[in-house]
Amino acid sequence: MLGPVSQKEICLLIDFLGRFFLQPRGNIKDLWFVDESEVMMRLSGADAAFDIVWDKHGIPHIYASTIADAYRGMGFAAGKERLWQIHQSTAYAMCEAAALLGERFIPQDALQRACNVHGTHTGLPESEGDWIVDAYLDGLNAVIDGLDESPPEFIRAGAKPRRFNRADIAARYRFTSWFQHKSWTEKIALGRLMATHGVDWFRHHVLHLSDADEESIAELRTALKEISITPFVLAYPEAESAVLSGSNNWAISGQLSASGKAMLATDPHQPHTIPNTFFYVHLHAPGWDVFGAAFPGVPYFMMGTTRDIAWGLTTGFVDCYDVFVEETSRGDMVRNSDSWVPLLKFTEQIEVKGGETRTIEVVRSERGPLLERLTRSLDMPTTSAEGFETALQWSLTDVPTSAGALARLPLAGSAEEFGHLLFEDDVCPLVNNIICVDKDDGLRRFIAATLPARSGVTGSVPLSGSNSGHQFRLSNEAELTVEIDPECGYSLTANNDTMGESGPFYIHNFPTHSARAGRVREILEVDERFTVTSFKEAQLDITDLRARQVLPGLLAVLKESDDDRVALAYELLFHWDCQASKDAGAPCIYYPFLDRLWARKFMREVLDDPVLNAIPAAAPGLNRFDIENFLTPGSPWMQYESLLYETICTTMADVVDSVARTLGDD
Template structure:
């Protein structure tokens, strides 16, 4: 397939191999990304359209009223990024090139595809805000640690800390004191608030992922090796969009989400990288004392922030959803009542939810430059933009010189004095935490053992300045991978397959 996008520097070629993987051959990196965008639209236009609706809090407009709660909750927390600026990025030229290719395919359509007809929708062009929202959405949905904090706090306050303290990975004496101080409001927490995390699922499904890498000293070829397995279920279309880009001497192959120019895992001539879900704790629950539309702070009572979210609904009038916020985040009990999920009367103590990205602007080009990195150091620097990363992943990167680094690619609070495993006191200033700096999240560099790995486990244990993985999965997979990596002196490609 040859196609000339209006903005393209020159004609480029897209070839699908026998496995259905598109290969884009272009004269410039920008044109390669234009080809990637065009191929993604050609294969996955409905998937992209639907994913953008979810990320932007517009699913009810596309699919109907059952998505109203999901849309309103996400928009209240600025998952779509519409309540903060869309900053400029050094990677915007890649995002723009990708969008030119994707929108070039959309504009080439001479009829509405059947998926859109079935949904009563029409294709539309996409923009930078869509890409930024997609990244924020992946951070939002991957690990709802606040639900575990709510359950743990209620159980401990009701039945005693000692019954449950061994069931949580990190728990401190300060956490114990918090449970005692907040005993009454924790006992009265409404456990049905958890339904806000998964409003359309009776039982949420979970999956795992592994990645590991060795330096050239541990490989038969003398070159570094990396393996990454995201453990995604089989779906049609696939979760990932696999693509190869070529622009002269520059080559990239990897997996992205259709609709964004970010390679979640892949390799170039210089580097290779892979990721796992980090089970990063980016949420905090606060018990707030509320009095006449004001919340208690360390310096007295402060008026709540009131905002209204307008949710468009397919086949119906739009719905106005009032939102109440404290300095920490959205109050959950009033939201539950507004959405018809609770009929409780106004309580003295209410629960607010903090999400680390809620007030942080993020760009469309934030992650686009990763395949242009020549080394692990450059890759690690590109993960963060203005000290923010819109992900919640463990990422391993190795370069051709056998430099091996591991990063926790995220935006998360630096909790000192408490672990964050239980709800916090909303009126005490000491529980307002700064966000982690990139250097605190570049956690491993050229380990002496010659390998590194992650498997949704607690990758830091007691080694970091603060706790990052409060509710990870069991370490069994990580332990087994470690055993295997210690069994041989040299590894082959076949060993990693």
């Protein structure tokens, strides 16, 4: 007689029988078990034996008797598969990229150290999630301890595997907040352009601009005209063109679903890479399961599902930086309101692979490091208006964050509890939009971030460091829990401005266009009960709402040209249904046209300003340059309407020539 059968054994039997009987002619890949004795010899602190099973998709499933052991298995599996990826990602986060990869990463390490991205200067607080982190590290470090020799990637890079700790985990989260949306470069570029040419030239090219912002431009005009753009190299050391990506995430409550239960869809739109950006894994312990995606090397499920909740995320384009113009006309003193105080100084030692250790001096005000001083310390020529320098404030620079901050999310029993676990003492070391639903039909959306609660000003342009009104407190959990069971029955994000004029302060200053979000909203407002199938169809929808918005103005311009190539483009675009399908000819013209940066060519021709060369490579958030933005009544660009038409038509003719050379005349 058979004894009790475990859930793991049932799952494996179903998987085997399904693949055996349903795919008799296909290649059947055996499930891959890790030798239990191999794992247990290395994990002396484990609560009990556990199993790791890789399925036919290469996804590991960890079956354990405790949640802690499940996380030990997760760490072990990640280490077995992705050790070099984890090592490299940790080097970025700990500001040690130059030591691993060479001198070209010195600027990146220097700026991150100056802004305390690694968290070393603020210490490592304890967290209620540390037990999960410690269990995960047990598994990860067991892989390293069991190595007989360095893996090939390490040998090629001249590096050696090392053990990981809590500080590494905390730094990885902080780095996530730091690198996803460097909005400070947009602020410097916009401030200089507005100060040089006048606010009206760029008023319609920025999402948010208040009267207080305009007053800041006027007050700081002398300094902003000469504000240096050399520091852009610190943000984008090797940028030649903009690298843009997108994601979308939406959820509905049971009132909109065929099942009467909440549903969620999430798609981070990551490119295909080897190894994958994410580490997909399933953890099981008695009464508990979680499946989802994590970054390799950390026990944080950025999207996932349990028996009680499901959550997904998008890049939030959250503005967690401020740029301050500091008065420093008294040597090593800086003006704070009506008094002068000493600048703070410290040095950083940056190890360099194959080179000598670099000593970098960091000079900072109370708001942040002075960018001109930092670039000069890196031997980069930098100028600024006499008596003024630029300080960069990142919201987490002086805020300690823990390793366990995000570890307990899969333990939440509801969307409400998920939100409480997302923030630790009102701090969240991310910059994402996250939507969570639960089995009881709860639906909540969170701005998972920590950012300045600005008042009066929007944050779109540089501010005066000596103005006490610009000393902003930081956001809190209540303010960033932005939707609770919305009446419409759905919530959505797609890298867009999700808040508009709502909320106590602006959150998204330089988001992407709202077209994808608008299209998802159109789909969700159709009067039907959604199913998994209809959700899949929505995710694969190829209607380009932005093209639908752009085409009327573009066609009006193209229609005026007597160039045969432009006429061909006009005919293709006129009959296009704005479906980005592989069988349509118009997309072959439309999308390359957008990539040719016609707006930058036009602006450079009119203003002859080298700052415009930074758009979009070093300031990708300055992206509101459609025809309608230039031809808004009262805009100074209107006097150059004929040049705008000429630039657009010339660019389109070049695109048609290029496509013809590539795909043929037909």
